[in-house]
Amino acid sequence: MKKAKPTDKELLELMKWYAEENIAFNEGKSFEEFQTTTQLNWASVFSIEQIAENSKQVSDEVKDRYPDFPWREIVRIRNVITHNYDGVHMDIVWSVVKDYLPEMVEKLTDILENDKELLQSDELTEDRYEFKNTSKFKSSQTSEDE
Numbered sequence: 819m820k821k822a823k824p825t826d827k828e829l830l831e832l833m834k835w836y837a838e839e840n841i842a843f844n845e846g847k848s849f850e851e852f853q854t855t856t857q858l859n860w861a862s863v864f865s866i867e868q869i870a871e872n873s874k875q876v877s878d879e880v881k882d883r884y885p886d887f888p889w890r891e892i893v894r895i896r897n898v899i900t901h902n903y904d905g906v907h908m909d910i911v912w913s914v915v916k917d918y919l920p921e922m923v924e925k926l927t928d929i930l931e932n933d934k935e936l937l938q939s940d941e942l943t944e945d946r947y948e949f950k951n952t953s954k955f956k957s958s959q960t961s962e963d964e
Contacts, residue, residue, distance in 0.1 A: 826880045827936045829872045834926040836872075837919040840865040844915050852915075853908050862911050863899050869922075870896030883933070887925055 824832070843861050844852055852858050873892045881889050895914060899906055930936060 824872075824875065826877050827930065829876050830880075830926055830930055830936070832872045833869045834923055834930065836865040836868045837923050837926070840915055841919050841923070844912075849909070849912050852912055859908060859911070862915055863906065866911065866914060867896050867900055880933075880936075884925075884929060887929070888922070892922075 840862050843858055847855075847858065852862075870892045873889055876889070881887070895910075899911070
């Protein structure tokens, strides 16, 4: 059995969640603290990778409705981090966390609150996933392998 494919709304919610968590991990931290704390480095890099992975799965239909959203840039950042081209430059990751993610959260919030087609998928989302106090998504529905 495999999990059902997430909806666009679920993917956008996950992107927003990872961005918000990344921002929260690093709130009040200096670049020096960030740079010398392995857990912050790994958590930040992981969440950026997850944002990009979820972004890649968003339908072209949604991406076409939001051409100003940085879909390609997210994936480019992920590729540099994941494939470790010339090493991971923590100053770039820090810049993404401090400058780029807060703006992304605002854009995702706007899309999630105002896109009529996504709003219509609320019932499905609530049936398939629920937020837990641990801030993790938990799947409650699966589909058979084909």
